[in-house]
Amino acid sequence: MTAISLMTEPKVPEEHAIDSDWWRGAVIYQIYPRSFQDQNGDGIGDLVGITSRLDYVADLGVDAIWLSPVFTSPMKDFGYDVSDYRGIDPSFGTLEDFDRLVQKAHSLGLKVIIDQVISHSSDKHAWFAESRQNRTNARADWYVWADPRPDGTPPNNWLSIFGGSAWHWDSRRMQYYLHNFLVAQPDLNFHNPDVQDALLGDMRFWLERGVDGFRLDTVNFYFHSTGLESNPVVKPEDFNASTAPAVNPYNFQEHLYDKSRPENLDFLKRIRAMMDEYPGKTTVGEIGDSQHQLEVMAQYTSGDERLHMAYTFDFLGGEFSAPHFRKSIAAAEAAAPNGWICLAFSNHDVVRHVSRWAVHGQEDAFTRLAVTLLLAMRGSVCLYQGEELGLKEAELAFEDLVDPYGIEFWPQFKGRDGCRTPMVWQAHAANGAFSTANRTWLPVPAEHLVHAVDTQDKVDGSVLEFYRAMLQFRRAHPTLVKGSIRLLDAPGNVLAFVREAGAERLLCVFNMGETATEFVVPADLGPHDSGCPGVTAAPIDGELDLEPFGSYIGAL
Template sequence: MNLSLASKQSQAQDWWRSAAIYQVYPRSFFDSNGDGIGDLPGIIQKLDYIAQLEVDAVWISPFFKSPMKDFGYDISDYRAVEPMFGTMEDFQLLLKEAHDRNLKILIDQVWNHTSDQHPWFMESRSSRDNAKADWYVWEDAKPDGSPPNNWRATFGGSAWEWDETRQQYYLHSFLVSQPDLNWYNPEVKEAIFDVARFWLDMGVDGFRLDVVNFYLHDRQLRDNPPRPPEMKRPAGADPKDPFFDFINVHNFCQPEIIDLLKSIREVMDEYPGTTTLAEISSAEDPLVLASEYVSGNDRLHTAYNSELMKDEPFSYPRLREMIQRIETHFQDGVICWTAGTHDFPRFKSRWQKHQEIDHFTEEAFEHMLAALILALKGSCCIYQGDELGLTQADIPYEKMQDPFGLQGYPDILGRDGCRTPMPWDPSTHNAGFTTAKEPWLPIPDEHCPMAVDIQEKETMSLLNKYRRLFSWRNRQPALRNGDLTLLDTPEPLLGFARKCEEQHLICLFNLSPEALRHDLSNYPNCQESDESDFTNRRYDHTIEIPGYGVFFGNCLG
């Protein structure tokens, strides 16, 4: 085979290494049938909108058959479409239409647990000696009748639930209605791999793996130690969440999972060009754990980085340390830079409260953060609505839907505030999301001025900035394939170089509201990229970058 052709084929199969991914939360994207809930035909109708962003792939949150106790993350049939979202024919059409637009499709796979309405669990709980008796994690009570240990569920309370029929406890790391599968059972492993092949045979391009670090537990069922008051909580953890009152070392994040990940990778390798995007949830150091899960070529492909989900300022020291840690730990693995998902408060609301920004500089700050995420090494993921600058919604208790929020209220408000429907056209009923009287979650009034229809008409809107930036990124070899080196730039100027054989790109980000100047004498042939959609002033070898501005420079020769 021609070496050049072989190289191109290899790059095509490794598309995930620098992919731009757009996350769709189906319930809230677009409602095609007027029932107040988004659906698969709604995604099909809006595929052109996604394609115009010039992203590589779409990650679709669960649309499988489910009682919807956790809005699709409680699956009762891994191979069926939940009727409220449409039909299997709708999904197959979505897959075809996406591929016709050069969009790859990643689907959520929830393999840690099922719904308690799944036939597997219904059989498992029926007796202690049925064919699936060991497909879930069952354990006898202590002599006093209490649960086997002190493990807590992430949604509150004990992680163990008593079952009258079996006269045993079953493990549920999340809701009571979400029993954990027993991955130590080889039959479970093969059943899940059959599910994976079902979707891969259909043509999906990969999976986002929900809470992958929860798959295995300590088989000795040892108690978790209490967390000392001085010990920090993991990235993104709510300080009031009782789950983190303990150091969760035995209920998940077990070392044996590496061998399991290798088995998952073997299945994916049967389908060249497919990928896995892992969620690492609730770990003490999710970044280090993620790096272990994607190290080498025989584990998972990539994992997303929860560091940007922390409720902390986007400061110079924090960003430099974060980038340096990733460069250290991900030498042969791939990180997916993610600033928001359906599980975390909206990106914009998190940074707004830490920055003293007026309306004039707010736009520049948003545009700078968009450029930063797109310029970092690895892949990146944008959650629907973040490209519009949507803020976290304040949902009144009587309108709340999220079981996590309802159970933790008022200390923990849950995830409803980041899951409100997309505003498409503010001049129409329910901002163009649905023709129903009311959507499943209310659309905040403050989201209407950020609607798609408005931003598409404004040249310098955040939406159009994202479109231009993604388009520009796709034409920069250094951003798609290059290494990253932090530059010794003074605070508050964050700088790094992206470099490959074809291109040497200097990336500078002014993290302050004041204009600053930077000497480029070390890069005498560095010319500002006139396609990057940012404008700066130049004086010989000195560049002046406005407040919250960005400089992208090509180093020639």
């Protein structure tokens, strides 16, 4: 175990005093540590580098940062395979570096959320090294082990998201172990209360260190059915490739028995009880479930005994259209009226949304509409590093790939490296000023350099300045932060809704199509200009003329 060494934080400014509900409607900036800023010149981003750039993040106008994993790891899945839940990987720095990062963030008014990857560990974790030795050791059932069928094959048909069977043979125990992801990521056995206690203890370690919350990776994968029943074939009408790419046979099963199990609810209550001991701390769960996303989200976030919020893949895939968004918003409101969703269009696992959705070529107008819509919807918001620059997915050569997921399913699915390339700070500096190394862990795309921070900072009309203006507008309107949402009837590719909180009501209208259109303002609504930087139309005689990817937000 690593000893806790806490640093004394400076007095928090009065305007940043503890608000236990701060997470509701917060804007969270996701940092992928390997790619944000390399301070020591080894080609890999680190904690000292992140700390040096926190002023930039605070200046955007966000409320918090989310750090993808920085724990000790063999990096088979780049930090999502943890070998020590209380240690910092040397490639990122030290525990003291982490403390200084938290201290600097808090001094700037930024909360710090860290990625907690507890559904599985690395096969190099000391727990697994002990568990695999035999069937009688103290941690023999800390992982999911099963005997083979009489013919030596795995116990059932469960599949790994990363390809192939979810079971791997271990010659020491003469048993299979479960891995929902890489073979090097064995699944922990949450049916064992000692495992739960140990993981909660590791989470408490970071709460004591000053973090403000956890992003819970694959939160619905914690429990499996102890009956080890095979999953049924997915019904054609239920086929959905939002959890895994379409070329992945993982989509062919209805995952009834290997995830989203009812036993998880009691463990989430244990997490929430622990979090409630620390005022102002929060949890956001990642739910990967093609067939039952909204149902699971409702179960995990309703009331005040489980997660504070969760996000699904509704807006991290699918289509950019008013019918899709209208259906998703209505379904979420109906399924979890007392729950809270976290919204995102991009993250470290999916193709950047400009590349995914702006196939029409109108990238500039689309980028502005997308963030205006994202910040107007009901929920908290995650922004992914570089999206505020309008970055597109990087096109990498096969020989530059490092993501095992992409290497496995190439070329139909190119993996996650294209959204994980280094942040670009200066257009004319080596590696975009991300690193002084001769070679960075992933190449810096030349096409990203023209969008570097220094080419957009304080430049009127730039995407970066537009993001800053929209974030400032959202902060100035509590209705957009915590208000209710009511969908309105709208034609074609127009999405319209009313946000309301207290005495303030805002009419929000978005043309999500590439052709101009009109929207008739309901007779009982009399909007007027709200000063929103995203507005591209004004009501004339009860109608809005919306240009392609135009938007309107007006006070009622």
